[in-house]
Amino acid sequence: MRSTFLSLLAVAGYCAAQSNDTLNATLSGNSELSNLTTFLSANPALLSVLSNATNITILAPNNEAFGMLLNSSAGENLASDVGLVSALLSYHVLNGTYSASQITNMSAFVPTLLTNETYSNVTGGQRVEAVMIGNETVFYSGLLQNATVSQADVNFTGGVIHILDRVLTLPESASDTATAANLTALRGALNASDLLDAVDTTPDLTIFAPTNEAFQSIGSALANLSNDDLANILTYHVVNSSEPLYSTDLSNGTSVQTLNGGNLTITIENGTVFVNAARIITPNILVANGVVHLIDNVLNPNNTAAATPSATSGAPGFTGASSASEVPFTSGQATPTTQINPTSEGPGPASTAVPSSTSGPGVPMRTGAVGAAALLGVAGVVMVGY
Numbered sequence: 001m002r003s004t005f006l007s008l009l010a011v012a013g014y015c016a017a018q019s020n021d022t023l024n025a026t027l028s029g030n031s032e033l034s035n036l037t038t039f040l041s042a043n044p045a046l047l048s049v050l051s052n053a054t055n056i057t058i059l060a061p062n063n064e065a066f067g068m069l070l071n072s073s074a075g076e077n078l079a080s081d082v083g084l085v086s087a088l089l090s091y092h093v094l095n096g097t098y099s100a101s102q103i104t105n106m107s108a109f110v111p112t113l114l115t116n117e118t119y120s121n122v123t124g125g126q127r128v129e130a131v132m133i134g135n136e137t138v139f140y141s142g143l144l145q146n147a148t149v150s151q152a153d154v155n156f157t158g159g160v161i162h163i164l165d166r167v168l169t170l171p172e173s174a175s176d177t178a179t180a181a182n183l184t185a186l187r188g189a190l191n192a193s194d195l196l197d198a199v200d201t202t203p204d205l206t207i208f209a210p211t212n213e214a215f216q217s218i219g220s221a222l223a224n225l226s227n228d229d230l231a232n233i234l235t236y237h238v239v240n241s242s243e244p245l246y247s248t249d250l251s252n253g254t255s256v257q258t259l260n261g262g263n264l265t266i267t268i269e270n271g272t273v274f275v276n277a278a279r280i281i282t283p284n285i286l287v288a289n290g291v292v293h294l295i296d297n298v299l300n301p302n303n304t305a306a307a308t309p310s311a312t313s314g315a316p317g318f319t320g321a322s323s324a325s326e327v328p329f330t331s332g333q334a335t336p337t338t339q340i341n342p343t344s345e346g347p348g349p350a351s352t353a354v355p356s357s358t359s360g361p362g363v364p365m366r367t368g369a370v371g372a373a374a375l376l377g378v379a380g381v382v383m384v385g386y
């Protein structure tokens with residue numbers, strides 16, 4: 001697949017214009033980036049756009065990262081979809097100059113130049129999570145996949161470059177992410193209520209996603225529900241706001257309105273975050289149209305009680321319900337072939353959550369950078385060449 005991919009890139013770039021080589025000189029001076037340099041030289045139009053840009057951060061995958069990508073199924077897909085190549089590259093460019101010192105142990109959800117709706121139906125450009133863990137700067141992307149900075153702060157005229165040990169993963173649709181995360185009960189329930197399409201195509205969603213165990217534990221309450229009742233429960237798990245609510249947007253006492261018109265109360269107890277009485281067990285799984293937070297209990301629109309003071313785990317919203325022998329709604333749902341990062345230590349939202357109105361120390365100035373139109377132009381050139 002590698003040869004297909006590289007020849008595609010070579011063909012793709014052939015009709016492009018003369019480039020500004022300042023960036024190229026910086027990249028080609030680093031032996032770890034020879035694959036990226038080759039790639040960009042085959043795409044002079046893209047190199048030119050990036051070279052002309054100001055106030056950007058380029059996350060530059062090293063040769064090993066490209067080696068892993070090209071040997072993966074994600075790499076094979078690149079060969080057959082030039083739109084995907086363009087999307088993947090634009091996801092590696094942050095809108096703003098973020099030096100390593102601006103990335104702290106408080107997660108930041110940084111806008112990238114990825115705006116293709118298929119991977120980014122979120123206002124302001126798809127985000128990547130940037131955080132310092134121990135002494136390492138880590139970026140979390142789709143399916144909670146992580147990439148670590150192996151060399152930080154390589155300056156170039158338009159901003160800064162950080163070298164990554166892995167290529168980022170494009171956020172997938174909510175339903176594909178649900179499959180990968182083994183949220184088969186949720187996916188099946190959404191499917192049964194004809195909500196799957198809406199959950200995949202509505203922009204700026206925040207989805208509180210109960211695990212299979214959560215559904216199973218209240219099986220008796222879910223048996224024999226009408227479609228309307230099931231839909232009412234499911235839409236109580238989804239928030240549609242002006243931008244997705246990442247963990248940093250959830251602060252103690254916040255009330256958020258859900259798609260069914262009800263409200264959810266956020267409580268933070270000793271760094272543990274609760275949505276009503278359910279606990280967020282894995283925050284910040286980025287999806288194409290927003291973000292998914294895994295929770296340990298199904299929420300009940302008729303029981304809006306918040307977490308009790310000093311709670312450490314979630315409590316059922318459906319009190320008195322009993323467990324089912326099988327996980328409900330899973331019949332016919334695909335089992336995971338890919339998985340979300342099982343060992344992810346994605347920093348909890350919790351102790352680090354700040355009101356979204358205060359900008360943390362990690363937030364740099366953002367400016368125009370590369371216009372979306374310019375990048376679309378690149379995609380156009382790529383397609384013409386192809």
Ligand SMILES: *[C@@H]1O[C@H](CO)[C@@H](O)[C@H](O)[C@H]1NC(C)=O
Binds near residue numbers: 006035063064
């Ligand atoms: C990519 O990097 C590897 C390892 O350095 C090297 O063997 C290979 O030739 C490079 N490929 C390209 C296209 O630069």
Ligand SMILES: *[C@@H]1O[C@H](CO)[C@@H](O)[C@H](O)[C@H]1NC(C)=O
Binds near residue numbers: 028044047
């Ligand atoms: C980028 O730099 C490399 C190494 O100096 C050079 O071979 C290549 O032609 C340059 N590409 C462009 C588009 O200037």
Ligand SMILES: *[C@@H]1O[C@H](CO)[C@@H](O)[C@H](O)[C@H]1NC(C)=O
Binds near residue numbers: 048049052374
């Ligand atoms: C980059 O800047 C040069 C010089 O200002 C200009 O000629 C060229 O069109 C620009 N390229 C892009 C893609 O904006």
Ligand SMILES: *[C@@H]1O[C@H](CO)[C@@H](O)[C@H](O)[C@H]1NC(C)=O
Binds near residue numbers: 021
């Ligand atoms: C190259 O890019 C730099 C910084 O973006 C700019 O100052 C310079 O004028 C450009 N040179 C050419 C020849 O386009």
Ligand SMILES: *[C@@H]1O[C@H](CO)[C@@H](O)[C@H](O)[C@H]1NC(C)=O
Binds near residue numbers: 117118
């Ligand atoms: C957006 O991504 C899709 C899927 O990869 C691709 O088919 C389409 O061409 C892309 N659109 C643009 C404008 O690049």
Ligand SMILES: *[C@@H]1O[C@H](CO)[C@@H](O)[C@H](O)[C@H]1NC(C)=O
Binds near residue numbers: 136137150
């Ligand atoms: C972080 O610390 C470990 C162990 O001390 C070391 O091996 C590693 O190189 C350090 N990483 C960075 C990015 O400094």
Ligand SMILES: *[C@@H]1O[C@H](CO)[C@@H](O)[C@H](O)[C@H]1NC(C)=O
Binds near residue numbers: 153155
């Ligand atoms: C890179 O740029 C930053 C900010 O402009 C500066 O503080 C730093 O010294 C530069 N690093 C190098 C190696 O030039």
Ligand SMILES: *[C@@H]1O[C@H](CO)[C@@H](O)[C@H](O)[C@H]1NC(C)=O
Binds near residue numbers: 119
């Ligand atoms: C993105 O959201 C719009 C509504 O604003 C919707 O019409 C469109 O289908 C969505 N795109 C994708 C790829 O889901």
Ligand SMILES: *[C@@H]1O[C@H](CO)[C@@H](O)[C@H](O)[C@H]1NC(C)=O
Binds near residue numbers: 212213327336
């Ligand atoms: C998915 O969930 C089911 C039911 O809870 C469980 O039996 C199965 O082991 C899980 N699969 C994976 C890959 O985690």
Ligand SMILES: *[C@@H]1O[C@H](CO)[C@@H](O)[C@H](O)[C@H]1NC(C)=O
Binds near residue numbers: 147341343345346
């Ligand atoms: C990054 O992902 C790898 C598996 O791909 C995992 O072993 C590692 O623990 C993860 N690191 C962090 C900081 O999440």
Ligand SMILES: *[C@@H]1O[C@H](CO)[C@@H](O)[C@H](O)[C@H]1NC(C)=O
Binds near residue numbers: 112113124366371372
């Ligand atoms: C970059 O951010 C600025 C300010 O937040 C915004 O105006 C601009 O449209 C963004 N650029 C892209 C390509 O998203």
Ligand SMILES: CC(=O)N[C@H]1CO[C@H](CO)[C@@H](O)[C@@H]1O
Binds near residue numbers: 054055097365366367
């Ligand atoms: C328009 C704008 O704000 N440009 C800024 C880009 O970044 C440089 C240095 O980081 C600033 O000096 C500019 O003001």
